[in-house]
Amino acid sequence: MAVELVTTLNHNSIWDLVISTPHTTVEATKSEISRRLQRVETDEIVIESDTMTISVADILSSKLFDIPVRGRQCRHLECFDLQNWLNSRPSKWPQDVDEPSEVDCWACPLCGMDARPCSLLVDDFFVEIKEKILESGKSNTKKIEMHANGEWSPIEEPDGDDESSDRDAAQQK
Numbered sequence: 001m002a003v004e005l006v007t008t009l010n011h012n013s014i015w016d017l018v019i020s021t022p023h024t025t026v027e028a029t030k031s032e033i034s035r036r037l038q039r040v041e042t043d044e045i046v047i048e049s050d051t052m053t054i055s056v057a058d059i060l061s062s063k064l065f066d067i068p069v070r071g072r073q074c075r076h077l078e079c080f081d082l083q084n085w086l087n088s089r090p091s092k093w094p095q096d097v098d099e100p101s102e103v104d105c106w107a108c109p110l111c112g113m114d115a116r117p118c119s120l121l122v123d124d125f126f127v128e129i130k131e132k133i134l135e136s137g138k139s140n141t142k143k144i145e146m147h148a149n150g151e152w153s154p155i156e157e158p159d160g161d162d163e164s165s166d167r168d169a170a171q172q173k
Helices: 011-020 026-036 082-088 124-135 162-172
Strands: 051-055 068-071 120-122 143-147 152-155
Touching: 011 082, 011 120, 026 124, 068 082, 068 124, 082 120
Parallel strands: none
Antiparallel strands: 051 143, 068 120, 143 152
């Protein structure tokens, strides 16, 4: 027999927990990007690239994230937005203020690893990128091109969604 203790927190407590937990530093993320862009050479293949494309859009809303987070065990660089993540967790029924969501609904939307509030980390590198994108007025940016030296450039997408553009083009024919 086993006993499992489940602690539930309200939305504000979860937010405070995630924000107050030590963040992934700018240096740690840059170091990981640099490591991934190193030349790989074996007897059979050579992999050499000095750039990689990384999404800066939240997977749930397809918009630039506000507070970029990912699970501590996640191996991908992409983040998702903390607010959207918390708001998208299925609520218990009937809705109870002290128990905001189902217990077992916290798998990372990108890789399926643990993304419970206690394992979420804010990535300060992507916080900086978001701020610079907004300062430059390029809020339609969904992806960035990362270089091995840590520099990056935005990959802007046109306004509007692809589906409506496809429908408009089909109607013009």
